[in-house]
Amino acid sequence: MTTRLAFISDIHGNEEALKAVLEDISKRSIDFQHVYALGDIVGYGPKPNEAIALLQRHGIRSVLGNYDEAVGFFLPTCGCHITSKEDQARVQNALNWTARYTTESNKAFLRELEEQIILEIEGWRILLNHASPFSINDYVYEKDEEKQEEIALEIEEDMIVHGHTHYPYYKQVKGKWFINPGSVGRPKDGDPRACYCIVGLEQQPTVEFVRVLYDVEKVAKEIEASELLDVFAQILRQGKDIK
Structure with a gap:
């Protein structure tokens, strides 16, 4: 029987989206020990503590994302490549709010996350990281x-699974498979549904991107009722960045 893995990424404090995705994974009979998160559990969304608790409750391993790093290690910036003052203001609002409302025990949890996870399953060696093997950003x-x-020439693994961009894709380059499952909690490709992927470990991997409906409006209103910027609610509603 083919081993199937589920990869989730960029939850960004969106508990409703994460709950819907985990329910969908469960319905597909994928064991949670075969579910992996690729970082940015927190940031932008209104429920950082609840998102962390859901991962902990299901025993899901996660790598460290740049927002996780900034919140957990009390960094002044998320390290994102930002050019405009407007984007800088958005990032600082998200980071400052999340750092203020994330509990000390959850900050300690974020500090314990691994920068990389290497899996060896069914003859496949799989590298998990948030952005790339070279940098968390x-x-x-x-x-x-x-x-x-x-990257393909640098890594020894057969497959690299990463997040950070919020855009799903998979392709083979120089004999290595690159997979990005998109974003659970803050998609950027124009589809507001939560996105994750299922990978079947056959002779060639099978990759299925799954879109999951959840109550976007509930989360958007929670954002608008908080000190987070209202534009983050509009981004969720539209499923893409707003300039």
Whole structure:
């Protein structure tokens, strides 16, 4: 029987989206020991503590994301590549609010997250990290062939699964498989549904991206009722960044 793994990423404090995804995974008879999170559990969303609690309750391993790092280690910035003053203000609002409302025990949990996880399953060696093996803030989009070739030549594993961009894709470069499951809690590709992926470990991996409906409006209103910027609610409603 083919082993199936589920990968989730970029939850960003969106408890409702995460609950819906975990329920969907359970319905597909995937054991939670085969579910892995790729970081950015917190940031932007109104329920950082609840999102962490859900992962803990189900025993789901996660790597460290850049927002997790900033909140857990009391950093002044998330390290994102920001050019405009508007984007900088948004990031600082999300980071400051999340750092204020995340409990000390959950900050300690974030500090304990691994930067990378290496899996060896069914003859496959799989590298999990948040952004790239080179940096926790390195954006690797589907079109970034040159960067993917550099990574492929550097890593020993057969497959790399990463998040950070919030855009789902999979492709093979230089004999290595690159998979990004998209974002559970803050999609950017115009589809507001939560996104994750299921990978079947066959001779060639099968990759299925799954979109899950959840109560986006409930989360948007929770954001608007908080000190988080209202634009974060609009981003959820539209499923993409708003400039």
